[in-house]
Amino acid sequence: MSKEKIYNKVGIQFAQFNTLFQLLSETKRKLNLLNVADKMLLMPDFLNFMLSGKKNAEFSIASTTSLADPVTRNWSWELIDTFSLPRRIFPEMVEPGTKLGVLLPSIAEKTGLNKSIPVFASAGHDTASAVASVPTSGDDWAFLSSGTWSLMGVVINHPILSTESMKYNFTNEGGVEGTTRFLKNIIGLWPIQECRRYWQENSSDYSYQQLTNLAKTEGFAKAWVDLNNQRFLKPGEMPEKIVSFLKETNQASKGNVGFIIQVVLESLAFAYKKVLKEIEETTGKKIEKLNAVGGGIQNEYLMQLTADAINRDVIAGPIEGTIVGNIGVQAIASGDVQNLKEWRSIVANSFQPKIFKPVNAKYFNENEKNFEMILK
Numbered sequence: 001m002s003k004e005k006i007y008n009k010v011g012i013q014f015a016q017f018n019t020l021f022q023l024l025s026e027t028k029r030k031l032n033l034l035n036v037a038d039k040m041l042l043m044p045d046f047l048n049f050m051l052s053g054k055k056n057a058e059f060s061i062a063s064t065t066s067l068a069d070p071v072t073r074n075w076s077w078e079l080i081d082t083f084s085l086p087r088r089i090f091p092e093m094v095e096p097g098t099k100l101g102v103l104l105p106s107i108a109e110k111t112g113l114n115k116s117i118p119v120f121a122s123a124g125h126d127t128a129s130a131v132a133s134v135p136t137s138g139d140d141w142a143f144l145s146s147g148t149w150s151l152m153g154v155v156i157n158h159p160i161l162s163t164e165s166m167k168y169n170f171t172n173e174g175g176v177e178g179t180t181r182f183l184k185n186i187i188g189l190w191p192i193q194e195c196r197r198y199w200q201e202n203s204s205d206y207s208y209q210q211l212t213n214l215a216k217t218e219g220f221a222k223a224w225v226d227l228n229n230q231r232f233l234k235p236g237e238m239p240e241k242i243v244s245f246l247k248e249t250n251q252a253s254k255g256n257v258g259f260i261i262q263v264v265l266e267s268l269a270f271a272y273k274k275v276l277k278e279i280e281e282t283t284g285k286k287i288e289k290l291n292a293v294g295g296g297i298q299n300e301y302l303m304q305l306t307a308d309a310i311n312r313d314v315i316a317g318p319i320e321g322t323i324v325g326n327i328g329v330q331a332i333a334s335g336d337v338q339n340l341k342e343w344r345s346i347v348a349n350s351f352q353p354k355i356f357k358p359v360n361a362k363y364f365n366e367n368e369k370n371f372e373m374i375l376k
Helices: 003-010 019-027 043-052 059-065 077-082 105-111 126-132 163-167 190-201 208-218 238-248 257-283 300-310 321-333 340-350 361-373
Strands: 056-058 092-094 098-102 118-121 141-146 149-156 171-174 180-187 289-293 313-316 354-356
Touching: 003 077, 003 163, 019 059, 043 056, 043 059, 043 098, 043 118, 056 059, 056 098, 059 092, 059 126, 059 171, 118 321, 126 141, 126 171, 126 180, 126 321, 141 257, 149 257, 163 257, 180 257, 190 208, 190 238, 190 257, 208 257, 208 300, 238 257, 257 300, 257 361, 289 300, 300 313, 300 354, 300 361, 321 340
Parallel strands: 056 092, 141 289, 289 313
Antiparallel strands: 098 118, 141 149, 149 180, 171 180, 313 354
16 A cells, blocks of 8 residues: 555554554564454553453544544554454544543552542543643644644644645644644654753753753854754764764854754754644644643743744643643543533633743744755
8 A cells, every 4th residue: 555545544644653563563573462462452542441441442542553544533444454454453442531431340449449430531642632731712823742742733623634734744633522633743852851861971960941041041053953854863972963963964063062952942943933834834724823732831942932933922831731631631521611612711711821922033034944955
């Protein structure tokens, strides 16, 4: 089956860790566990099974496998049959917020919890829950889930399976209340985490705040890296990899800590700018603001650079978006909250977001073409 047909069936970006490829790899092993497996449960589904005894596949997490149909919101049986995967291992698909049952008696006894406590299949994918926590309304916003990885996208009512969305490597993942999270994975703060670890191993123990302060002192780097380059996905010697990339692309290069961190942060901000333009082009939406959630929003300097790069307001919060959204999906499922719209309003009244307004958009506009040159 061609790459184009696979994308048309499942709408998921191609990544080496996709479940489809892992299962195909398993079929080639001498001891193929798929021959004896009863069911395939992804981690959120396995936890639900341990709590309730029910084997189901919750759609938001199943949609990332490259084996789920984003239109029918069920397994893509055609794809499963084409690759000769055993149908029996794929459990019944359920929507986020489905009540699976109540706590198993053994769990209730061990924990001392009431045995009538319901178990819901919440939005099992962390980003699906995080997006459910975004305290906004209307249709003019995009989301950024910021952490070790970044995920930027929009919430839409139907998947986009066009040639253009495949070209840009966008993914259609399941959302709450029948929606689709149309998004793109972008490397996040991983390079900075790896730089810090490298310096720690070489007797320089910087805190993240110290690293950010050194970058601020350095000022604009006017040098960038392509964070999608495979070398930056692998752990180890991250500062050396960054300097090496700069030299290979004939850019200014310095080995000091502040400069290297500034290069990463500016590169991230430029990547966000690029993806936001691709989202508008592919969806036809006009994005007026960016709502950012997750641990990465604690780096306020990155949030300011992002506002500058996209020349739009960045509304940051809540930090623990995944937890807040997960609670919201369960509150809706239990009937305590009417719908996602009401939950977003509750979040808006419960957390004080921080708003970052663009102040240096000129720098990013003037250097946009220079950044794009290093991507080629």
